[in-house]
Amino acid sequence: MKKIFTALLIAIISQVSLSQNLSNEENIINLSNLKWQWMSEKNVDSLANLFHEKSVFVHMGGSWGKEQEVNIIKSGGIWYKKADIQDVSVKIIDNTAIVLSKITLLAVVGGNEVTNPFIVTEVYVNENNKWKLGSLSFTRLLSRPE
Template sequence: MGGNWNTERELQIIKSGGIWYKKADVHNVSVNIIDNTAILLNRIDLLAVVGGNEVTNPFIVTEVYIQQNGTWKLGSLSFTRVMTRGNN
């Protein structure tokens, strides 16, 4: 399970109620800045309500930000569910 979308799509999902993000525990953060681009790689454990069911899943999240006129803007958000012992 995973996905890739921009800020607009993420906000649509949240506003529709399709997913309610309750809590994200963020682990193993790395940041790489190249010129006006920042690439963030994180491992998270996400607690969410999906279709009325509360679930916790581990994800690898990649965020790409672009600095424009002194402001950082989300260019891309990608996430992939990872398999760990006990969640296969």
Template structure:
């Protein structure tokens, strides 16, 4: 009888902790999905989807400079940078209050100034939740020097 009680208690604890982990990772999964959609929208130059995602005060840091939302939308729309394909190799998400920090290790195929280039990056994406909507506050590229 004692073994059944202990077994039952252990199973309860396992299921309880598992359901807590699923709830805790729900927001993380939401951010991962949103980030993947963002990469596709950038590849498709779909500024109609990107416009509401990017916060009005958002900042974008690239190898060649940094700027705000309006310039990033214009760069994407004009093809100044065409984010053709982001191969996502690793993803981590940390949520602090209403802020999510996503790190992507990617290989980015892009066209910059008419030249097709491939670069390995760590991309930092910062999202802030306003009411029920996540908004991108910052997107920053850090080029990796090695594999």
């Protein structure tokens, strides 16, 4: 049991050290990828913690705030089943990070499975040394990403 605890402690320390060695851009990309995973899993508790209280979400069907986005995910109104990410870039300006991702999104919307190519814009703000998602916006592409 002591060996397992020691191995676990070493693994945690290694992860923390690795995270500290990553650039801000890499940390933001990792956070964005984690967000897609949580959306796929409908992990609304983690998403609610990630979303800024004043966050906004722009979809093909409208725009709304944090509470409605969390409720839509929780109820299954939109299930972000799988985001196939083809390209991602990050620009950091002071305490703001802008993530642009070219994705093909497999989602279930209103009970119908749909696949759409998007450019997704995510805006993160750093408050008290913690990144929060301030905006998530989907722009549908006219053709599938290459």
